[in-house]
Amino acid sequence: MKGKIITSQNGLNQAIKGILKSLLExxxxxxxxxxxxxxxxxxxxxxxxxxxxxxxxxxxxxxxMPIQGARALRELTRLGKTSLKILxxxxxxxxxxxxxxxxxxxxNLENISFMSxxxxxxxxxxxxxxxxxxxxxxxxxxxxxxxxxxIRPSCNICVRFSHQDTPADIHIxxxxxxxxxxxxxxxSTQSNELLSKIDIECTQETTEWQTGIKEKLQKKAxxxxxxxxxxxxxVSGMENLNNFFSNCINCHNCMRVCPICYCRQxxxxxxxxxxxxxxNYFSRAQNKGGIKFPTDMIFFHLGRMSxxxxxxxxxxxxxDACPMDVPIAQVFEFMADELxxxxxxxxxxxxxxxxxxxxxxxxxxxxYEDMEDLK
Amino acid sequence: xKALKISKLPDDAIRELLLSLFERKKIGGVFALAKTxxxxxxxxxxxxxxxxxxxxxxxxxxxxxxxKLLSRLTMIEPVSTPIxxxxxxxxxxxxxxxxxxEQAKLDNLLFVxxxxxxxxxxxxxxxxxxxxxxxxxxxIRTGQILQDLRESCRICENFVPDNADIILTLMGKDNSNExxxxxxxxxxxxxxxxxxxxxxxxxxxxxxxxxxxxxxxxEKKRVFADLKTEDFGIKGLTEIFGRCINCHACSKACPVxxxxxxxxxxxxxxxxxxxxxxxxxxxxxxxxPTDTVFxxxxxxxxxxxxxxxxxxxxxxxxxxxxxxxxxxxxxxHVQQLFDYIPGRxxxxxxxxxxxxxxxxxxxxx
Numbered sequence: 001m002k003g004k005i006i007t008s009q010n011g012l013n014q015a016i017k018g019i020l021k022s023l024l025e026x027x028x029x030x031x032x033x034x035x036x037x038x039x040x041x042x043x044x045x046x047x048x049x050x051x052x053x054x055x056x057x058x059x060x061x062x063x064x065m066p067i068q069g070a071r072a073l074r075e076l077t078r079l080g081k082t083s084l085k086i087l088x089x090x091x092x093x094x095x096x097x098x099x100x101x102x103x104x105x106x107x108n109l110e111n112i113s114f115m116s117x118x119x120x121x122x123x124x125x126x127x128x129x130x131x132x133x134x135x136x137x138x139x140x141x142x143x144x145x146x147x148x149x150x151i152r153p154s155c156n157i158c159v160r161f162s163h164q165d166t167p168a169d170i171h172i173x174x175x176x177x178x179x180x181x182x183x184x185x186x187x188s189t190q191s192n193e194l195l196s197k198i199d200i201e202c203t204q205e206t207t208e209w210q211t212g213i214k215e216k217l218q219k220k221a222x223x224x225x226x227x228x229x230x231x232x233x234x235v236s237g238m239e240n241l242n243n244f245f246s247n248c249i250n251c252h253n254c255m256r257v258c259p260i261c262y263c264r265q266x267x268x269x270x271x272x273x274x275x276x277x278x279x280n281y282f283s284r285a286q287n288k289g290g291i292k293f294p295t296d297m298i299f300f301h302l303g304r305m306s307x308x309x310x311x312x313x314x315x316x317x318x319x320d321a322c323p324m325d326v327p328i329a330q331v332f333e334f335m336a337d338e339l340x341x342x343x344x345x346x347x348x349x350x351x352x353x354x355x356x357x358x359x360x361x362x363x364x365x366x367x368y369e370d371m372e373d374l375k
Numbered sequence: 376x377k378a379l380k381i382s383k384l385p386d387d388a389i390r391e392l393l394l395s396l397f398e399r400k401k402i403g404g405v406f407a408l409a410k411t412x413x414x415x416x417x418x419x420x421x422x423x424x425x426x427x428x429x430x431x432x433x434x435x436x437x438x439x440x441x442x443k444l445l446s447r448l449t450m451i452e453p454v455s456t457p458i459x460x461x462x463x464x465x466x467x468x469x470x471x472x473x474x475x476x477e478q479a480k481l482d483n484l485l486f487v488x489x490x491x492x493x494x495x496x497x498x499x500x501x502x503x504x505x506x507x508x509x510x511x512x513x514x515i516r517t518g519q520i521l522q523d524l525r526e527s528c529r530i531c532e533n534f535v536p537d538n539a540d541i542i543l544t545l546m547g548k549d550n551s552n553e554x555x556x557x558x559x560x561x562x563x564x565x566x567x568x569x570x571x572x573x574x575x576x577x578x579x580x581x582x583x584x585x586x587x588x589x590x591x592x593x594e595k596k597r598v599f600a601d602l603k604t605e606d607f608g609i610k611g612l613t614e615i616f617g618r619c620i621n622c623h624a625c626s627k628a629c630p631v632x633x634x635x636x637x638x639x640x641x642x643x644x645x646x647x648x649x650x651x652x653x654x655x656x657x658x659x660x661x662x663x664p665t666d667t668v669f670x671x672x673x674x675x676x677x678x679x680x681x682x683x684x685x686x687x688x689x690x691x692x693x694x695x696x697x698x699x700x701x702x703x704x705x706x707x708h709v710q711q712l713f714d715y716i717p718g719r720x721x722x723x724x725x726x727x728x729x730x731x732x733x734x735x736x737x738x739x740x
Contacts, residue, residue: 031655033663036660038614038617038618039613039614039617040614040615040617040618042617042618043617043618043694045617045662045663046662046663046664047660047661047662047663048651048655048660048661048662048663049659049660050655050656050659050660051659051660053659054659054660066618066620066694067620067621067664071621071664072663072664073663075646075663075664075665076648076651076663077648078645079645079646079647079648080647080648081648082648082651082652083648083649083652084648084652084655125620125693125694126693126694126695129618129694129695130695242412242413243413246411246413246414246415247415247500247501249438249439249497249691250439251624251627251628251691252627253622253624253627253691253693256622256623256624256627257620257622264636264640264641264642265635265636265640269635270635271635274447274450274635275450275451276447276450276451277451277452278448278449278451278452278453278454278455279452279455281420281447281448282403282404282420282422282454282455282456285404285420285421285422286422286423289421289422289423289425289426290409290419290420290421290422290423290426290429291419291420292411292417292418292419293406293417293418293419293420293439293441293444293447293448294439294444294447320693321620321622321624321693322693323497323498323624323690323691323692323693324497324498324500324501325498325501
C-alpha cells in the first residue's frame with residue numbers, strides 16, 4: 001500500500017477540503033456529498049455540493065455524526081442511480097452502511113465513489129449540541145490523541161476506524177502521522193490514476209500510518225472485549241433484558257435513525273401491532289394482573305435485533321438518538337458481533353459479498369442441526 | 376358539588392377509591408401510571424386489584440401521553456368492561472381529540488383526574504425523581520412554578536380537567552392526609568352511588584387555580600418572547616430546525632399525530648435522483664435528507680388545531696429542538712381564530728372538519 005504524505009498547517013479538515021476542491025475543479029466529480037455545519041452552528045448535516053465555492057464551508061470529519069451518511073446517500077439514490085459522478089466523504093462506518101444498504105437495494109452505487117477518513121470517533125450528540133464550543137476544542141485533542149473520554153461508547157469499541165474492511169476508493173489517514181501530517185491512500189488503481197490527475201502521486205511508504213493503526217487497534221480491541229464481557233452478564237435472560245431496557249419509552253427512534261433499518265413501515269408500527277382489539281389487551285392484562293403500555297417493548301428490540309443484526313455496522317446512531325440514554329448500541333453490537341462471527345461476515349466490507357441470510361447454502365451450520373433443545 | 380373526602384395522601388386516596396370501585400364490581404380494570412418492577416414509571420392496564428398498590432397517579436412524569444395509549448386500547452372497539460382511567464388533563468384532552476378523529480372510543484371509561492401542576496422532563500426518570508418530590512409538593516402548596524418542570528407544563532393554562540368525571544383537587548394542597556375528590560358528572564355519581572364514606576359539599580380551588588393560571592400566562596409570555604417566533608420566517612425556521620436529524624420522534628410521541636404512515640415517510644416524499652439533481656443545479660448544494668423544515672411546517676398545519684400542548688414532542692427530541700414551544704405558539708393562534716380548545720368538550724367538532732357557511736369573511740378579499 002502506497003500513499004502520499006502532505007502537511008497541513010490548518011488541520012485535517014482543511015487538507016481534505018483542498019483535495020475536494022481540486023477534484024471538483026478538474027471535473028473528476030460532478031458533486032461531493034460531505035458533512036457541513038448548520039447555519040446556527042450547533043450541528044452538521046450532509047450537503048451534496050456542486051458549487052466548488054461552497055466546499056470551503058464543509059467539515060469533512062465533524063466531531064459528531066448526527067445523521068448516518070448512508071441515510072443521506074439512500075435519500076439520493078433510493079429510487080435509482082444518479083447520473084452525476086458523486087464522491088461521498090464519510091466515516092468508515094458510514095461507507096460500510098452505504099455498501100450494506102446497496103445489497104439491500106436501498107442504495108444504488110453506480111457513479112458513487114467513497115472517500116473514507118481515519119475516524120477518532122464522534123462525540124455524544126446531546127453533549128455536543130449543548131456546548132459546541134467546548135467540544136470543538138476537545139475535538140482538536142481527540143484528533144491528536146485519537147481517543148478521549150467523551151467519545152461515544154460505540155466508537156471506543158470500534159475496530160474498523162480506518163481503512164480496515166472499508167470498501168472506499170480513497171482513504172485519508174491521520175493516525176500515527178507526525179504533527180500536521182496527513183496521508184492520502186488510493187485503495188484501487190482507478191483512484192490512483194484519479195489522484196494523479198490532481199497531481200497527487202501516491203508513491204510514499206505508509207509504514208508510519210500503518211503502525212499507528214496497529215497500536216490503536218490493539219487498544220480498541222481491548223476496550224471491545226472488556227465492554228462485551230461486562231455486557232454479557234447484564235443482558236442475558238428476560239429479567240436482565242427488562243432491566244437493561246427499563247427506561248425505554250417505545251419511541252422507536254433507535255430504529256428510525258438506524259441506517260440499516262430501512263423498512264418503510266416497521267412491523268411494530270403497522271396494523272398488525274397497532275390495531276389490536278381491546279379484548280386482546282384485556283386478556284393479556286388478566287393473565288398477569290396487569291400489562292405495561294405501550295406493550296411489547298422487549299419484543300420490539302428483539303425483533304429489530306433479529307432483523308438487522310447481521311447487517312449492524314456498529315455506528316451507534318441508535319444510541320445517539322435515544323431520548324432516554326439507553327445504551328442500546330452496545331447491546332446491539334454485542335449481539336451482532338456474535339452473529340456475524342457465526343457467518344464470518346462483516347457487513348459492508350465488500351460490495352460483492354452477499355448478506356448471509358439472503359443466500360442458501362446446503363452445507364452450513366451443521367453444529368446447530370443436532371441441538372437437543374431445538375428438537 | 377358533591378365530593379368524597381378521604382383522609383389519605385392523594386395517591387392513597389385514589390387507590391382507595393379505585394379499590395372500592397373494584398370491590399363493588401363497578402370496574403374491571405384500571406389504567407394509570409404505575410411503578411414498574413424495574414423501578415421506573417409506565418402506564419399500565421391493571422386488572423388485579425392487588426396490583427393497585429403500584430399505581431402512582433400523581434408522580435410528576437409522563438413517559439407517554441396516555442391519550443395516545445388509550446387510543447391503542449380502544450381503537451377497534453370500546454372496552455367491554457368498565458375501566459377507571461387516571462390521567463392528567465392534557466392526556467384526557469388528547470384522548471377526546473382522538474375520539475373526534477375516530478381513533479378511540481370513550482364507552483365504559485370512567486375518568487379520574489386532578490388539577491395538574493405539571494411533570495418533569497421524561498429524561499429525569501433516568502436518574503430517578505424521588506429526590507425531586509419534596510420540592511414538587513412544596514411548590515404545589517405555595518402555588519409557584521418550578522423552573523425544572525417541562526416547559527409545556529410551566530406555561531399550560533388548561534390544567535383543570537374539566538372533562539373528567541372525578542377530580543382530585545391538588546392546587547394549593549400539600550401532600551397531606553386530606554384528599555377531596557369532586558364528583559363532577561352524573562357518570563361519576565353513578566359509579567359512586569353506593570360508596571360508603573364521607574360525602575361533603577366542595578368545589579374546585581378556584582382562587583388558587585386563577586393565581587396559578589395568571590402566573591403561567593406570565594411565564595408563557597416570557598417563553599414566547601425568548602423564542603422570538605415573530606422574526607422567524609424561512610430563515611428562522613431553517614436555523615431552529617437546522618439540527619433536526621429527521622428522526623420524526625416528535626410525530627411518534629405526539630398524541631394527536633395519529634397517521635399510521637406519515638406523508639413524510641411515504642413514497643410521496645421520496646425524490647428521484649434526477650429531481651434532486653435539478654435542485655442541485657439550481658442551488659449549488661442540496662441538504663440530505665431533504666425536507667426538514669417542510670416536515671415540521673407540514674406537521675404544524677396538520678396537528679396545529681388539535682395540539683393539546685402536552686410537550687411530548689420536545690421531550691422526545693434527541694437534539695433538544697424546542698418543538699413544543701414553536702408548535703404551541705402556532706397552535707395558540709390557530710385555536711384562538713376558531714375559539715377552540717382541543718379536547719375541551721367531546722361534542723365540539725374540530726373546526727377543520729366542520730363547514731360554516733359564514734366565517735372568515737375578512738380573508739375572502
